[in-house]
Amino acid sequence: MQKRLLLTLFLTSSIITFSLLSSCEQLFLTPAPASDNASVFDSMWQTINEKYTFFTFKRIDWNAVRAKYRDRAIAARNEQELFSVLAQMLNELQDDHTNLFATFNISRARPFFNDSANFDAEILSRAYLRNQEWITGSLTNAIIERGGKKYGYIRYASFISGLDTASWNTVMRRFRAENVEGMMIDIRNNGGGAINNVFFLAARLAKSRTEPLLEMTKNGPGLNDYNAPKKVIIRPDTAAAAQEFRYITKRVAVLTDRNSYSAASFFPACLKAPEFDHVRLVGDHTGGGSGLPIDAQAPNGWTYRFSGTKTLIPAGRITREQALAAAPRANHDADWAIGYNFEWGVPVDIKVSMNLADRSRDAIIERAVEYIATGR
Amino acid sequence: MCIAYTLCAFLYCQPATAQDAPNSSTELSAAESVLGLAKQPHQTFLNSGFLLGSSVQQDAVHSPLRHVGFTGGTEVRLRAYSRDVLVDIASTIGVGLGAPVPAQPLNPNAGITMIQSNTALALGFNAYHSDDRTLRLFAGPLLNTMVHVKLNNTFGNSATAFDLHFAVGGMARAEKDFAFLGKQWRASSQLNLPLIGFAQRPYYSTNAPSVIANETFSLFDFQTVSVFTFPNIAWQTGIEFMLGTGNWLGLAYQWNFYDYTRFQRVQFARHALILSLGVRLE
Numbered sequence: 077m078q079k080r081l082l083l084t085l086f087l088t089s090s091i092i093t094f095s096l097l098s099s100c101e102q103l104f105l106t107p108a109p110a111s112d113n114a115s116v117f118d119s120m121w122q123t124i125n126e127k128y129t130f131f132t133f134k135r136i137d138w139n140a141v142r143a144k145y146r147d148r149a150i151a152a153r154n155e156q157e158l159f160s161v162l163a164q165m166l167n168e169l170q171d172d173h174t175n176l177f178a179t180f181n182i183s184r185a186r187p188f189f190n191d192s193a194n195f196d197a198e199i200l201s202r203a204y205l206r207n208q209e210w211i212t213g214s215l216t217n218a219i220i221e222r223g224g225k226k227y228g229y230i231r232y233a234s235f236i237s238g239l240d241t242a243s244w245n246t247v248m249r250r251f252r253a254e255n256v257e258g259m260m261i262d263i264r265n266n267g268g269g270a271i272n273n274v275f276f277l278a279a280r281l282a283k284s285r286t287e288p289l290l291e292m293t294k295n296g297p298g299l300n301d302y303n304a305p306k307k308v309i310i311r312p313d314t315a316a317a318a319q320e321f322r323y324i325t326k327r328v329a330v331l332t333d334r335n336s337y338s339a340a341s342f343f344p345a346c347l348k349a350p351e352f353d354h355v356r357l358v359g360d361h362t363g364g365g366s367g368l369p370i371d372a373q374a375p376n377g378w379t380y381r382f383s384g385t386k387t388l389i390p391a392g393r394i395t396r397e398q399a400l401a402a403a404p405r406a407n408h409d410a411d412w413a414i415g416y417n418f419e420w421g422v423p424v425d426i427k428v429s430m431n432l433a434d435r436s437r438d439a440i441i442e443r444a445v446e447y448i449a450t451g452r
Numbered sequence: 453m454c455i456a457y458t459l460c461a462f463l464y465c466q467p468a469t470a471q472d473a474p475n476s477s478t479e480l481s482a483a484e485s486v487l488g489l490a491k492q493p494h495q496t497f498l499n500s501g502f503l504l505g506s507s508v509q510q511d512a513v514h515s516p517l518r519h520v521g522f523t524g525g526t527e528v529r530l531r532a533y534s535r536d537v538l539v540d541i542a543s544t545i546g547v548g549l550g551a552p553v554p555a556q557p558l559n560p561n562a563g564i565t566m567i568q569s570n571t572a573l574a575l576g577f578n579a580y581h582s583d584d585r586t587l588r589l590f591a592g593p594l595l596n597t598m599v600h601v602k603l604n605n606t607f608g609n610s611a612t613a614f615d616l617h618f619a620v621g622g623m624a625r626a627e628k629d630f631a632f633l634g635k636q637w638r639a640s641s642q643l644n645l646p647l648i649g650f651a652q653r654p655y656y657s658t659n660a661p662s663v664i665a666n667e668t669f670s671l672f673d674f675q676t677v678s679v680f681t682f683p684n685i686a687w688q689t690g691i692e693f694m695l696g697t698g699n700w701l702g703l704a705y706q707w708n709f710y711d712y713t714r715f716q717r718v719q720f721a722r723h724a725l726i727l728s729l730g731v732r733l734e
Contacts, residue, residue, distance in 0.1 A: 104709065104711065104719065104721070105508065105510060105518065105719050105721070106510055106717065106719060108517070108518050108553070108554070109516040109517070119516055127656075127657055129657075155558065177559070177606070178558060178559070179558060179559065179560070293655065293656075293657050293659060294656055294657040295655070295656045295657075295673075296656055296715070297656075297715070301656075368609050368659050369608060369609055370609055370610040370657055370658050370659055371604070371606075371607035371608055371609065371610045371611070371658075372515075372610075373514065373515035373516065373517065373559075373562060373604075374516075375516050375517065376556070376558050376559075377517070377552060377556030377557070377558040377559035377560075377562050378558055378559055379559060379562065379606055379607065381607075381608065384609075384610070384657035384658065384659050385657060385659050
């Protein structure tokens with residue numbers, strides 16, 4: 077009798093527990109979010125409000141943005157209209173790391189879209205490379221001759237393209253064999269990509285161990301909730317076998333423009349460290365993009381991304397005048413004690429503007445040659 | 453559900469038969485039981501099997517949406533008995549694919565991949581046993597670790613989210629040996645309940661500060677949690693069919709649920725059936 081009672085209790089409790097778990101589990105779960113226009117708008121606005129990193133730097137009143145767009149979002153009559161309103165809201169951030177992704181469109185902000193172009197692939201190809209360039213992995217390279225001297229030229233078009241040691245070493249061997257005076261690394265019109273490629277290049281140009289950047293990450297929803305700045309450290313390969321492939325004894329010109337964005341701004345930002353005193357930025361200020369983008373999703377399924385960190389060039393390496401030249405509208409006081417926020421661009425060392433009407437000459441390449449030849 | 457209720461019905465019909473015909477061949481005595489602890493109090497079993505089931509998740513780090521999908525995986529369990537003590541070490545690894553529910557026609561690619569690993573070390577002391585030891589209840593301490601990684605294929609830098617949970621708690625287990633259809637069976641049910649420990653959610657911005665900064669590895673932001681702030685329940689009930697060689701075939705139902713909020717809330721539940729083979733090691 078006792079056995080039967082115990083077994084009955086066991087079975088009854090099991091059935092009740094199982095039923096509770098499988099049938100009433102919904103009670104434990106947060107209700108699925110609504111996907112009406114207001115809910116989509118509020119979800120996106122609030123997520124960005126808590127995680128975006130440049131409100132102070134860009135003097136953006138995000139509450140005012142909400143007031144400006146919320147009613148328009150609610151009134152949107154179809155997906156395209158809603159997308160348009162949300163994209164306009166995101167573009168108030170003036171941040172090219174900000175996108176809204178839908179099946180029919182991807183929004184983008186181009187804060188320097190109207191700035192003068194300082195790169196023309198056609199001029200480069202016809203006036204300089206002349207179909208004689210080597211394509212070594214992701215490094216297009218050539219020898220440019222001026223006044224009987226040779227200058228190495230590397231075109232790295234996208235930091236998305238992987239860099240490998242074999243390709244780099246091949247180019248360095250070629251430049252050494254040609255006895256070039258120095259070299260150019262052209263990252264104009266380079267929209268960025270993988271950060272590890274930044275460190276690949278920087279480690280081969282650094283004269284010694286360097287701390288080129290500081291990274292700050294949000295650690296809470298408050299406007300000023302950031303972790304303490306973390307140092308980015310680059311350690312060159314000092315092994316004997318690697319020495320001949322480091323480029324630290326001759327001058328280097330890195331060619332930039334406003335379309336040198338994200339990783340293509342991280343790399344020039346690194347070069348402001350004293351361990352790169354043989355390197356100069358030539359061309360236009362970069363496009364910036366100092367925040368690593370993070371991703372989120374709206375209740376209607378659309379995904380979006382925006383900057384969730386900020387990266388600074390340590391204090392003392394950029395003057396106030398340089399900062400204002402590259403980003404005149406920014407609130408540089410926000411982080412000045414820690415460093416220069418290059419979200420809106422890394423100041424160039426030698427500013428040159430191209431005349432695109434002259435199809436025979438790339439003024440930035442010519443000025444880079446002059447720097448390598450003279451040191452000025 | 454059907455399998456579970458059928459299983460329960462099997463269990464329930466046996467005692468009546470035994471009571472009606474106490475000397476029939478279906479009655480189980482401790483002396484006859486292959487696994488009866490009265491006969492062989494020291495036994496160790498290695499149990500391995502496959503699980504298949506469903507999971508549901510809401511992780512605000514990735515999305516406000518609920519994701520539902522399939523889960524498959526493996527379970528390995530070492531269970532050692534002495535007369536009054538049970539040591540149970542179980543490791544479960546499950547891989548799941550989840551899609552938003554309701555379906556998202558505006559972004560049909562917004563699925564996630566989940567990998568969950570649960571490892572539990574439980575020590576059970578015999579809290580009760582029937583006179584013939586065919587019914588046994590165990591209770592004791594538990595050491596539980598859980599790693600749950602989620603990958604959103606449509607995301608970039610913040611594609612990966614994770615939950616880590618290391619905790620101590622308690623376990624309770626009931627076992628019943630019985631005979632049915634002339635065969636020997638064991639029914640069991642076990643609840644693992646971590647009570648206090650540490651948990652880690654993705655860093656607030658989902659990019660850890662160490663993404664590019666390599667001086668300080670500050671990925672870990674462990675928080676002290678309790679069963680009230682991080683309920684993490686694992687319940688498994690099943691039936692084992694004795695093969696007559698000391699080994700068994702087992703079919704179990706497992707339910708796992710957890711709920712935690714560290715800035716952003718995560719909730720996860722998994723239902724799974726586990727088909728396993730147990731091998732006696734001694």
